[in-house]
Amino acid sequence: MRPLVILVATLIGTALGTPVGGAKAEDASWGCEVLLCAASKNPSWHGVAYCVPPMTRLIAAMKEPGFSWPICHEAKAGKPGRENYEDCPAGTTVGYSSRGDNGWRGEPDRCIKTADVCRSPIERNTNARQSGMTIGRRFGNGRDDCIQQVATPRPRRADPYFFDIPNDQGVKERFWFNLNH
Known part of the structure; x- marks a missing residue:
């Protein structure tokens, strides 16, 4: 000062x-x-x-x-x-809780972490029941992988x-x- x-x-x-x-x-x-x-x-x-x-x-x-x-x-x-918001922690990206027409995205009020949460059908079913939302699956290397995005509120x-x-x-x-x- x-x-x-x-x-x-x-x-x-x-x-x-x-x-x-x-x-x-x-x-x-x-x-x-x-x-x-x-x-x-x-x-x-x-x-x-x-x-x-x-x-x-x-x-x-x-x-x-x-x-x-x-x-x-x-x-x-x-x-x-x-x-208005603090930086997201390392390993996460900025995300938006709302999206509208014509590309409008609202405030950047979420921190998004993307993780590969399951490696086999048994693990996938167990993980899907426990938490989160599976955004998409990718197929490769002969196995069915799950990609999950977990959003947390971004601190103000x-x-x-x-x-x-x-x-x-x-x-x-x-x-x-x-x-x-």
């Missing part, structure tokens, strides 16, 4: 034409206030008294027609990104929004946040 505070203070000072030592958080543009508060981790913006008013203002503004995200141009971070992120903020070396660092009250 400290490098971000220094970066934002520097940017605020530059934008206001004041030296870094004279830059104050309360002099920041709304976009820079939001950026600084969103990047706060310990505590999150919820626990920083200075951050509650600009973030509450942001949450209210997002509900209005024509909302445009406030930008901190000095930080070169732009608008935030949003990823507690902090689905993020800013990618360049550090003093120009390398972007990702800061996750939420907009829950």
